[in-house]
Amino acid sequence: MSKTTRRIRAVIEAFVIGSNGNPSTPDILQRTFQTFEINGDKGRHDSWGWNRFAKGTILEKKFLAERHVTFVCAIILIDDKPAILVPPSDIGAHLGRLLDHTDGTDVSFIVGDETVHAHWAVLAARSPVFRAQLFGSMSEATMSSIRLHDITPATFKVMLGFIYMDELPGEDESDDYSTEMLQNLLAAADLYALDRLKVICAQKLWNTVSVDTVATMLACAETYNCQELKNNCIDFFAVEANLKEAMFTDGYALLLLKFPSITAELKRRVRA
Amino acid sequence: MSKTTRRIRAVIEAFVIGSNGNPSTPDILQRTFQTFEINGDKGRHDSWGWNRFAKGTILEKKFLAERHVTFVCAIILIDDKPAILVPPSDIGAHLGRLLDHTDGTDVSFIVGDETVHAHWAVLAARSPVFRAQLFGSMSEATMSSIRLHDITPATFKVMLGFIYMDELPGEDESDDYSTEMLQNLLAAADLYALDRLKVICAQKLWNTVSVDTVATMLACAETYNCQELKNNCIDFFAVEANLKEAMFTDGYALLLLKFPSITAELKRRVRA
Numbered sequence: 001m002s003k004t005t006r007r008i009r010a011v012i013e014a015f016v017i018g019s020n021g022n023p024s025t026p027d028i029l030q031r032t033f034q035t036f037e038i039n040g041d042k043g044r045h046d047s048w049g050w051n052r053f054a055k056g057t058i059l060e061k062k063f064l065a066e067r068h069v070t071f072v073c074a075i076i077l078i079d080d081k082p083a084i085l086v087p088p089s090d091i092g093a094h095l096g097r098l099l100d101h102t103d104g105t106d107v108s109f110i111v112g113d114e115t116v117h118a119h120w121a122v123l124a125a126r127s128p129v130f131r132a133q134l135f136g137s138m139s140e141a142t143m144s145s146i147r148l149h150d151i152t153p154a155t156f157k158v159m160l161g162f163i164y165m166d167e168l169p170g171e172d173e174s175d176d177y178s179t180e181m182l183q184n185l186l187a188a189a190d191l192y193a194l195d196r197l198k199v200i201c202a203q204k205l206w207n208t209v210s211v212d213t214v215a216t217m218l219a220c221a222e223t224y225n226c227q228e229l230k231n232n233c234i235d236f237f238a239v240e241a242n243l244k245e246a247m248f249t250d251g252y253a254l255l256l257l258k259f260p261s262i263t264a265e266l267k268r269r270v271r272a
Numbered sequence: 273m274s275k276t277t278r279r280i281r282a283v284i285e286a287f288v289i290g291s292n293g294n295p296s297t298p299d300i301l302q303r304t305f306q307t308f309e310i311n312g313d314k315g316r317h318d319s320w321g322w323n324r325f326a327k328g329t330i331l332e333k334k335f336l337a338e339r340h341v342t343f344v345c346a347i348i349l350i351d352d353k354p355a356i357l358v359p360p361s362d363i364g365a366h367l368g369r370l371l372d373h374t375d376g377t378d379v380s381f382i383v384g385d386e387t388v389h390a391h392w393a394v395l396a397a398r399s400p401v402f403r404a405q406l407f408g409s410m411s412e413a414t415m416s417s418i419r420l421h422d423i424t425p426a427t428f429k430v431m432l433g434f435i436y437m438d439e440l441p442g443e444d445e446s447d448d449y450s451t452e453m454l455q456n457l458l459a460a461a462d463l464y465a466l467d468r469l470k471v472i473c474a475q476k477l478w479n480t481v482s483v484d485t486v487a488t489m490l491a492c493a494e495t496y497n498c499q500e501l502k503n504n505c506i507d508f509f510a511v512e513a514n515l516k517e518a519m520f521t522d523g524y525a526l527l528l529l530k531f532p533s534i535t536a537e538l539k540r541r542v543r544a
Binding site: 087 | 370394467
């Protein structure tokens with residue numbers, strides 16, 4: 001198949017979620033079947049979508065819930081040519097296996113009373129902070145053994161697992177990380193500038209949010225510079241029903257005392 | 273949200289592709305909206321799907337094309353809780369940046385008249401063949417510089433890019449790899465046991481298949497032990513319309529002469 005004749009067939013459909021939380025079937029359902037030519041016929045893109053999806057008055061009357069409307073759009077690609085499927089990335093699994101042996105490790109860390117061996121090329125690739133340490137002022141002689149103070153052995157090993165495997169160790173097993181471990185990991189990720197690990201910790205912490213924990217979580221997000229978690233916590237806090245519970249927790253008292261800038265932001269939101 | 277109350281809302285729908293290649297709207301369209309409880313209420317799974325999707329006689333009459341029916345099933349998850357989205361993996365981009373400098377490289381390859389520097393930890397993690405070479409009989413002294421004979425500098429550099437980045441270099445730019453480069457890469461991936469690279473090459477080669485190229489492609493798949501590509505090529509070859517064109521190519525002549533086992537397999541398929 002040459003570039004200019006590559007075709008993709010797709011069903012595109014969209015509907016609205018009603019104020020009762022159920023999808024609009026078949027009230028507002030638009031569906032189209034199209035064959036797209038890609039890589040050579042860009043003009044056809046004009047025909048995507050719908051000129052008039054639904055009447056504004058109907059949307060307003062039947063589908064407006066809590067000041068927002070939820071649209072759902074799905075694109076289903078249909079391909080009946082036999083395909084060769086590329087397996088998912090395995091680079092994390094490959095690098096992870098390096099951690100199973102000390103063969104070829106060229107740097108070691110002393111954390112608490114444990115020694116952990118690693119490969120500097122991997123560390124330097126993944127963390128700008130390790131890169132600066134390893135390429136920077138440290139000589140070959142001192143590089144071989146680095147003492148760390150601000151991290152526990154358990155947290156360091158989980159962080160190292162993430163650095164090599166690009167996911168948290170043991171995530172496929174169903175036991176979740178404790179809130180304490182996630183907070184420690186967030187701190188470590190901030191210290192070593194592991195941005196994606198920060199967001200992973202933030203997501204896992206956010207999944208456990210409640211009126212009892214939101215104040216402490218917000219303090220943690222502010223301490224370790226995690227903007228995503230901070231924003232979500234403030235939005236959660238600003239909902240009146242949540243505010244009236246969360247304001248009586250110890251975490252809220254500490255938030256008031258230690259983080260005046262957050263207190264000011266919350267005050268603005270609540271008064272708005 | 274505790275484990276036992278985690279809820280997922282989903283729209284599940286299925287339809288059939290008619291013999292004209294278009295989806296059945298609204299002839300046969302089943303749609304259901306369900307709220308699933310996960311992690312604690314496994315009994316609810318019973319209610320998935322449809323007891324009676326469509327009458328067999330209708331399917332046969334309206335949707336049977338070329339001895340097969342195509343079903344399309346879509347599951348659309350609906351989640352209106354604000355989320356923290358984890359960015360996609362960046363480990364390949366991180367490791368790829370190691371290739372921009374010679375800082376910290378600890379092995380070099382002489383390919384043709386070029387010298388290419390690399391990090392043995394990455395090579396050993398990704399290729400069992402490199403791992404054996406680097407951990408094996410080679411001493412520290414000889415490890416620093418390895419001469420390669422069976423690969424061109426251009427192919428080696430693209431392979432090295434894949435080893436570090438987990439994708440082919442420059443794939444985001446729209447220029448495709450030549451068939452020759454893909455065949456060379458397939459050979460290199462076979463040599464260094466890079467299984468995922470083999471499938472990527474196979475997929476890209478397969479996307480260009482035609483009656484003019486299928487015989488040569490089949491020979492290439494056989495030479496470099498690429499089962500996925502071999503199977504697809506044989507299926508393509510066995511279609512009568514393709515066979516009657518492909519059998520007059522030079523590639524087919526070489527296939528007959530050099531690969532008796534494939535010739536035998538084709539013969540069985542054509543007579544079946």
